[in-house]
Amino acid sequence: MEQSKSISKCDKGSFIIQDHGFCYGPQVVILVGKDHKVKAVNSNVRKYNQLLFSGNVKEGAFIQDIIARECRDTFLEKLGKALKGQDIHSSIRLKMENGYQRWFDVYYKPVMLDEKTIIGVYVTFWPLYQNLQRLCEQEKYTEDSYYDLARAIIRTYECRDPNTAVHQKRVAAMAKIIGRRMGFDKDRLISLYLGGLLHDIGKLKVPTDILAKPSSLTPLEFELIKEHPVIGYNVIKDTMLPKLVGEIVYCHHERLDGSGYPDGVSGDNICQEVKIVTVCDVVDAMFSFRPYRPARTKDEVMEELNEGRDIKYDTQVVDAMLELLTENVSFHDLRETLFSS
Numbered sequence: 001m002e003q004s005k006s007i008s009k010c011d012k013g014s015f016i017i018q019d020h021g022f023c024y025g026p027q028v029v030i031l032v033g034k035d036h037k038v039k040a041v042n043s044n045v046r047k048y049n050q051l052l053f054s055g056n057v058k059e060g061a062f063i064q065d066i067i068a069r070e071c072r073d074t075f076l077e078k079l080g081k082a083l084k085g086q087d088i089h090s091s092i093r094l095k096m097e098n099g100y101q102r103w104f105d106v107y108y109k110p111v112m113l114d115e116k117t118i119i120g121v122y123v124t125f126w127p128l129y130q131n132l133q134r135l136c137e138q139e140k141y142t143e144d145s146y147y148d149l150a151r152a153i154i155r156t157y158e159c160r161d162p163n164t165a166v167h168q169k170r171v172a173a174m175a176k177i178i179g180r181r182m183g184f185d186k187d188r189l190i191s192l193y194l195g196g197l198l199h200d201i202g203k204l205k206v207p208t209d210i211l212a213k214p215s216s217l218t219p220l221e222f223e224l225i226k227e228h229p230v231i232g233y234n235v236i237k238d239t240m241l242p243k244l245v246g247e248i249v250y251c252h253h254e255r256l257d258g259s260g261y262p263d264g265v266s267g268d269n270i271c272q273e274v275k276i277v278t279v280c281d282v283v284d285a286m287f288s289f290r291p292y293r294p295a296r297t298k299d300e301v302m303e304e305l306n307e308g309r310d311i312k313y314d315t316q317v318v319d320a321m322l323e324l325l326t327e328n329v330s331f332h333d334l335r336e337t338l339f340s341s
């Protein structure tokens with residue numbers, strides 16, 4: 001009787017997980033059915049979503065479509081054994097964005113309808129740090145270290161070229177607003193912000209008389225400027241910053257139609273974070289006074305966005321930016337609290 005009660009709860013999702021006492025602590029628990037579909041998950045799945053899974057973890061999704069590629073083969077092999085009735089314990093090691101590795105103990109426990117019939121498997125991922133508070137402290141420390149490093153880089157840069165430093169801060173703040181509106185989670189917002197903040201850091205190597213030249217650039221000078229994404233990437237690629245920050249720095253002059261630089265990549269080969277920083281970069285540059293031209297008006301900026309929408313710039317990002325412009329957000333007032341003291 002007790003078994004069938006549990007099974008009927010199983011159909012309603014997370015109840016069965018609570019029955020088994022899996023809802024407290026840092027572990028991620030997933031109930032996978034015989035058909036390899038997710039039947040239920042606990043709330044910790046959100047915490048490790050980017051690490052353990054490559055897709056949206058929801059009931060009805062095929063586990064092979066969402067489990068992280070790095071551990072997919074091992075996972076499916078163990079799951080197959082558990083579906084045949086074995087209790088299995090194994091470990092997996094996953095690489096985090098910042099290059100560190102995180103270990104998980106993984107338990108596969110068959111769920112029995114009766115003594116012979118298996119209806120699914122509970123998979124429990126125990127993170128290496130089982131003390132949740134310690135884990136939060138460690139993550140907070142990592143986040144603070146990102147900001148400390150970014151602050152040190154940008155303040156150094158400020159001494160040489162304050163205009164570009166301020167431009168980067170505004171682009172970062174704008175990008176974060178758009179990322180929020182597009183529903184990015186905290187980790188993506190951190191990378192997006194840091195990528196915006198450091199996107200032009202490679203201009204360190206461009207002579208200041210070219211950066212501040214009061215007339216149009218010669219083709220040779222333009223070629224020198226075009227090196228800044230690669231230079232910037234090389235400056236930060238071996239730091240502890242998330243990989244995505246380097247990608248934003250490297251790709252922020254790429255365009256959807258492949259007309260950008262340094263590699264001329266296009267479409268889905270450009271990630272969403274880059275597409276956001278690109279639009280913010282263009283908007284802030286247009287709004288800024290240049291020695292060789294006046295600042296553009298809001299109408300001119302909106303016209304450029306509309307003309308480039310779905311050609312050079314991502315549609316969703318352009319629409320979010322047009323919304324901001326319509327709301328009259330003052331980009332020149334945007335300051336990140338990180339720098340306000």
Ligand SMILES: [Fe+2]
Pocket residue numbers: 199200228252253
């Ligand atoms: Fe740039």
Ligand SMILES: [Fe+2]
Pocket residue numbers: 167199200281
């Ligand atoms: Fe820029």
